[in-house]
Amino acid sequence: GENVEQHPSTLSVQEGDSAVIKCTYSDSASNYFPWYKQELGKRPQLIIDIRSNVGEKKDQRIAVTLNKTAKHFSLHITETQPEDSAVYFCAARTSSGNTPLVFGKGTRLSVIA
Amino acid sequence: GAVVSQHPSRVICKSGTSVKIECRSLDFQATTMFWYRQFPKQSLMLMATSNEGSKATYEQGVEKDKFLINHASLTLSTLTVTSAHPEDSSFYICSVPRGPSTGELFFGEGSRLTVL
Numbered sequence: 261g262e263n264v265e266q267h268p269s270t271l272s273v274q275e276g277d278s279a280v281i282k283c284t285y286s287d288s289a290s291n292y293f294p295w296y297k298q299e300l301g302k303r304p305q306l307i308i309d310i311r312s313n314v315g316e317k318k319d320q321r322i323a324v325t326l327n328k329t330a331k332h333f334s335l336h337i338t339e340t341q342p343e344d345s346a347v348y349f350c351a352a353r354t355s356s357g358n359t360p361l362v363f364g365k366g367t368r369l370s371v372i373a
Numbered sequence: 374g375a376v377v378s379q380h381p382s383r384v385i386c387k388s389g390t391s392v393k394i395e396c397r398s399l400d401f402q403a404t405t406m407f408w409y410r411q412f413p414k415q416s417l418m419l420m421a422t423s424n425e426g427s428k429a430t431y432e433q434g435v436e437k438d439k440f441l442i443n444h445a446s447l448t449l450s451t452l453t454v455t456s457a458h459p460e461d462s463s464f465y466i467c468s469v470p471r472g473p474s475t476g477e478l479f480f481g482e483g484s485r486l487t488v489l
Contacts, residue, residue, distance in 0.1 A: 292476030303466055303480040304417070311476065349416060355476030358405035358422065361468070365416045 262287040264352050266364025273340050274372055281367045283350035284332040290352040293326060293333045294361070297346045304349060308335070311355070340371045376400050377469050379481025386457055387489055394452045394484045396467030402447035403469045407478070408440075411464040420465075423450040457488040 263286040273279045285293075291312035296304035310317045310324045310333065317324050321340075326333040337344055350364040378397045386392050396406055404425045409417040421442055422430040429442035441453040454461055466483040 294477065301464075301483075301485065303483045306477065309477065353476060353478075358424075358470065360407045360419045360422060361478055362419070363416045 262290055262352055262359075262362040264350060264362050264364040266350050266367060268367060269365065270368045270370070272370045272372060275340060275342060277340055279335075279337045279340050279344070279369055279371075281335045281348055281350070281369075282332060283334070283352075283364050284330075285352040285362075286331065287352070287354075288331065289354050292353050292355040293324070294351050295322075295324060295335045296349045296351065296363075298349060298366075299346050307348075337369075340369075342371050342373050345369055345371045376479040377467065377481040379467050379484055381484055382482055383485045383487075385487045385489065388458055389456055391453055391455045392457055392486060394454075394465055394467075394486075396450045396452070396469075396481050398448045398469045398479075401469075401472075403450075404447060405470060406444060406450040407468045408442065408450075408452050409466045409468065411466065411483075417466065420452075423467075425450075454486065457486070459488045462486055462488045 266283045294309035295307050297307045298304045308322050308324050310326050321338045323336040347366045347368050349366045351361040353359050353361045406423040408420045410420050411417045419432050420435045423442045423444040425444045431437045444450040464483050464485050467481040468478040471477040
């Protein structure tokens, strides 16, 4: 089955700097790669996703890149703000059929004002 | 508005009792729902895949007799934690695929179970 590795587990950045979180996956059949932001005690919130037919996707300060050959994808947050502080999870699945999302272990991002 | 409704959001129970958590798909039919468990400061771990009209598929290490899953209709799946123990205290969250080929999952609000 799918296995998703995520690094780093914790990340501290100064406000205004960029943050990068990296993930690798094992199943070449996976074709859907979402990123979630989770605040304490709440459900994960989808912030951006990318499909395997695209190499990069951007939404304002957030971007995701995908390298299918290397089986890795990354989240980039620019101009970080204190409200970006949260736990971020990457995940992977195949979009067809009834396969579940497999999550990485998460990255706790702290943006220091 | 919410696409997936899950309740209760919080439940405290005594050790040995059973607790039922409901997950409802509000806007569309769902033949499949996924149940995840999240311990403090950890990731979401898949417990089981709930299949409408048939038995759930459990992940390795998840006791099917302890975590009973019923998916009797296309909009409702329930997870019952039987004979709960303190180590079952966790955040349980269900999710529903958006469609057969989109990839996206919708998540319920989650249920925080505390077993005393």
